[in-house]
Amino acid sequence: MTNLATLLESAATNYPDRTAIVAGVRRWSYRQLDEEANRVANLLTAHGIGRDDKVAVTAPNIPEFTAIYFGILKVGGVVVPLNILFKGREYAYHLREADVRVFFAFESGGEVPMGAEARAGFEQVEGCRHFFSVSPGRTDDVPDDDFHVAVGSLPRTFDSAAMADDDSAVILFTSGTTGQPKGAELRHDSLRLNALAARDLYNADPDRPDTYLCVLPLFHSFGQTAIQNAAAGFGGTVVLMPRFEPRAALQLLVDEGVTVFGGVPTMYWALLAELEAHNDASVDVEAIAGRLRVAISGGAALPGQIHRAFKEKIGVTIIEGYGLSETSPGAAFSPWGASPRIGSIGKPIPGVEMKLVNPDWTDVAEGPEAIGEIAIRGYNVMKGYYKRPAETAEVLKDGWFRTGDLGRKDSDGYYYIVDRLKDMVIRGGFNVYPREIEEVLITHPAVSLVAVVGVPHPSHGEEIKAVVVKNPGDQTSEEELIVWSKGQLAAYKYPRIVEFRDSLPTTSTGKILKREI
Template identity: 45%
Template sequence: MSFNLATILRESALTSPDKPMLLIGPTTLTYRQVDVLSGQVAAGLRAAGLRRGDSVALQLPNVPQFVLAYFGALKAGMTLVPLNPLLKAPEVAYHLSDSGAKALVTFDAFADEAVTGAAEAGGVPVWVVSAGQAAAPADTTPFDELVAAGAGADPAEVEQMSPEDTAVIIYTSGTTGRPKGAELTHFQAYMAASVAAETFAYREDDVSMAVLPLFHVFGLSSVMNCAVRSAATLVLVPRFDVGAVLDAMEQHRVTVFCGVPTMFVALMHADLTGRDVSALRICVSGGASIPGEVIKGFEAAYPATILEGYGLSETAAIATFNRSAEERRVMSIGKRLWGCEVRVVDGQDAELPRGPEHVGEIVLRGHNVMKGYLGRPDATAEAMRGGWFHTGDLGYQDDDGFFYIVDRKKDLVIRGGFNVYPREIEEVLHEHPAIREAAVIGRPDERLGEEVVAFVSLRPGATAEPADVIAFCKERLAAYKYPRDVTVVDELPKGPSGKVLKTELRSR
């Protein structure tokens, strides 16, 4: 059997060739045009010497070129590695080296850091998408030349892949070290998009907004792939701004909106005077738990229902979902998806009875669960103990089959919808010559959900101002990661084993 995820584009282009697929500003691209242009990208990648199975990193905001490069690389039988455009050079170098990427497609506004990182990773070739925001660095190639190199290519020329071949590597990380690449296969990505589209009740006449970053699994799978699988229209918004989102909702009559809770909070408080958002019919919330008061406030202002789901990078974005306004339970992450098994287990992996008094770890298995962490068999085996993916999230199931998240085993901080892992920041803090110990936690924040804060103790005789520590981190970490608040203490609180007691830090 052979199968390529790019089939979702090919099929929609065959059935709806002249239908708008991508809308951004004054630009409209039809399904036929995207199919043809992505075919040219595939041919251009081959002409540049890349081969089936090679990895291509995409470090782009929500622009048409992301979609063209994504489906072009898939058509050529290559693996996609989506990266946050805000990554600094050392982070870019790490991801390129770890994934073995043979090429990087980046954006002109971020090209300097990307090129430096690509050089550190061994001289990875870089193509630059130009938006006129900055001059492309030397030794890079315009993305337009990659497209032009494949002129005349047959869009139907799609590399035949095994369903178990890796289509996308999504980087995540835990509390134990650097980011890990979760490998999602062609079959898993297809099933995730198909089941989610059916669960969201997608229609061909839907107009979906992509303001969630496409480099994130939520935006990639539950927004873009779902829309393309359903032959729907996708409105691209490069960054979240309330005015820009409302403008796009009105102009394009958006019917489907997926976002993280902070987006719904901002939209809930927006001035809708004179605005027409009547086309909106369904909203999907994920990335973090959404408060019931936010759901209530948003739905009082907009004609759409917010349905909450749950998933991870390792599960192609989704595993449970509230299916309709009639069936949903506010504060619940919903019921399991078709083909996905969900359990709550104790410390010995024994399934727990239902009820809020039986809180345990949520574990999953099914078509949507990754095939493993790239190059990390031990981490894969640990996460997949007994054939079940261990999420690290604590929750319970009620008598009607609805699941609830109550806490996280990991010390994950979710800032504005982005996952921030304290261990990664602590590693950077420990590189500071004046710092002896460091601990990073999340502090509740009304606007962002959580803010990143750090507590540090200093080496004997050393001095460091909080502003200097923040600047040190800012130079080495993406903008959403570095701590906005640093507190210098004489000693970090510790338990009998010497482990830092972050619960005490949180209480401060």
Template identity: 35%
Template sequence: MLGERTWLRHYPAEVAPSFDYPKHNVAQLLIQAVADYPERPAVEFLGVSLTYRELLESAYRFANGLQSLGVKTGDRVALMMPNCPQMVIAYYGTLLVGGIVVMTNPLYMEGELTFQLNDSGAKVIVTLDILFPRVHHVKRSTPLQQFIVGSIQEYLPFPKNLLYPLKAKRDGQSLDIPDVPGVFRFKSWLKSCPAEPVSYPVDAERDIAMLQYTGGTTGMAKGVMLTHYNLVSNTLQTANWFIDAHRGKEIFLAALPCFHVFGLTVLLNYAMHLAGILVLLPRFETKQVLETIQKKRPTVFPGAPTMYIAINHHKEVHKYDLSSIKACVSGSAPLPLEVQERFESITGGRLIEGYGLTEASPVTHANPLKGLRKNGTIGIPFPDTEAMVVHPDTREPLSVGEIGELAVRGPQVMIGYWNRPEETKAVLNEGWLLTGDMAKLDEDGFFTLVDRKKDMINASGFKVYPRDVEEVLFEHPSVKEAVVIGVPDPYRGETVKAFIVRAEGLDVSEEKLEEWCRARLAAFKVPRIYEFRSELPKTIVGKVLRRKLIEEEGLRRQQGEEPNEKPDE
């Protein structure tokens, strides 16, 4: 299977199967953009713009500032911010000085934050005033010594900068930053730091650029060690896949958070590589996204399926001109076919499903932008990326059409988990990464993701993959969102339960959904239990938290609540 690499014949003519990836600091992407387009806007944020020259100068100041705080090569610096200029400056500034970026979710509560800071050993954190009380509270239980605290207000235009504190106060948010040792106000501190160029010469294949925490292929959160070479390689792989993108001409809509590795690669690093304009949104709000597309005319809009679902179902979507969108890649979760087709009809752009995981920087597969595209598949491997389906127990390669665990190998694959050699060994072997995802390969070299290995449902000995059922539910016109889990069943071992969010203004009964599914699925796959909700629990990226639903279901059953289950026939 590997020798044939049948997928190569479906590469567009403009995409070569192999490239030379430069072995330099990730921050060189920004430095090169400044050399070519110094006065082009690099970042736009709620009405304020920074040119490439201004962005690099700020990153240099940040790097020099870190050195004055005692940060050395290999030291970890935590960034806990949504999409905002301070995050971009701190990211490249940390890399310039040879530091290791630790991306931290702004939604983390104290327990999660404490674990990550202790595990990474970060002594410096960059955050916002509205998050500072939570961050400062964990100082005694973590290695944290220094806090660089910014404010959304710092990069807002007049009069938004004057109105922001009033709104924060009305929302009950404190913007107070104590004037105590070890706490620095981002913008004033930045101005006090010299702007002399700083660029640490890295060993790109060995030096870690970032620790990205993830639940990984199994178990508790682990720090994925991504090198400069990993991140640069995946950025260039992405750039070479988007064959219609032109340097110095593209506009990127950053509704995905860049503290997530998907947003970091396909938005932040990719935009810098192409000297594009990065339009930052601190969070995804459907109306704001629609207004931004109409006003800023972005050409590239990576996202998660829930983002495209929200746009498709917005009641006033037809009032907005979304025709600037040329290319979108959907990741983080499976993309239902109905969602893909409707979004393309609304925008006229191309929406392709891709696949990746944190351990691979993250992208390994995508459907081609030109030529053969197989809806419902994750596409074909990126340039210089090998992939195969292996037996989940023996790890022997499987044949075309057989379902097994997806394994990948390429320059974007991590070097391991931070301080976890045994867990690294369990998923990495001779460069091959076991993804924990079940998949199958077809005769054209396209891979179809069946589901997470751990999410497979065993109903009366039959294997049920949630995605099969969810695809059918998504096709129903009254279903906005659907997710399927396995729940304990005394007779079948496990049975299928579906959580449904109805489309706005539409209604559908349990009976109608069952009738719909029975006409399209084998009997053992048809959900026996339905639960209707107004929303589903999601990560900040928009990925449905299937585990959360399983935990809720387990707690409910412990408390003796009986499910409304259909009897077996």
């Protein structure tokens, strides 16, 4: 039996009294978490939900999310995690697209209620029959479909469904940066093995359980696999933050003795900015450094400047990983214990292959300067996009999945992301990779954060534009930054346009949204 829920069940059997989840004042043991998941499974069974039925959940990082996630898996259902920031129309689209039958959605009362959009989306979808309002601690205007009331009297035991390796466990929707979002259909075995890969990737050990700070949203693949599921797989503790705030995150690192932190580059940038703003005086940096043993970055390329600054401030080397929703998500990782190669995403993880391909799927010629689209093959690759055979055929061939990321490989087999294929700028016939320019600009003393994009140009086709968040108090002008960059980059690469902004738009997972710049 390879049901992904066995991760939780094994931890509850072997370490029943260990703390599984910390959320403010709430602390759930593995026994309690498993019992709560069993009550969810009994609730679903009572409503006729079983093998291969799709069940959606949208919630911030709260213990109920994890209980619902594993409860769905226990009945053999397929989990469909949805972004807590969606509007009603977006919820309705995803519920229809995934053929969802039951929807668990976070709602809150008070002066600023949350969750109305999820309910509005549910009401637009005839095939979605049941809605449960997840409202922890709510005492005012408790709805008739309240989740806690529904599970309150249900049994705390359940015999989980035995699942085949190839059975679907989760449908993760892509971010929809190009066209409508598509649901990547992921297997039980793929997700289970990807979580357990932590043993090799950063020396996870159930006899020395880690404490993970979860600032990544659990509805996203990174937070689910690398934090929630990996912790369950090794009997660790997950400290949940419903919303990332750098000051509060730093304090939790101290208070909870966090040993594993996972985040996207903008989160590391925010943590460093917070330390700089307070000159480290109000944060026990030594306590953080004394406990933190693993810092993981994924979701986007990590600038070398942030790499170096975090090592200098905290004394911990950030380990870069790489993956996508379509790959469960882990595909590559910097080897544990090896000296870091700044800018590299490491090597393929055990059981996974990677190569560089041309647009026609042929292999790119070997060479340290050769650039091609990264393709991945292994246990971690999705079954396909749910109900999208044409889109699946575009990216899957002979077991290989093409990622849309341009990369190169050095002579030792380490991969480097050059840029997203769709982000590449063609200026006057030359290929320009925005990430390379961003790496240069962020070394300027004025630049705190930067995103480089292409904008239309009448003669060159596209022009290079840099949108910059400056360090507080800096007086550098746009023109001065352009002149400086001209001295650092080839004539066809340096940005002719620089725009200063107070902030950059980001997704709920912290990725910079270049399409909105």
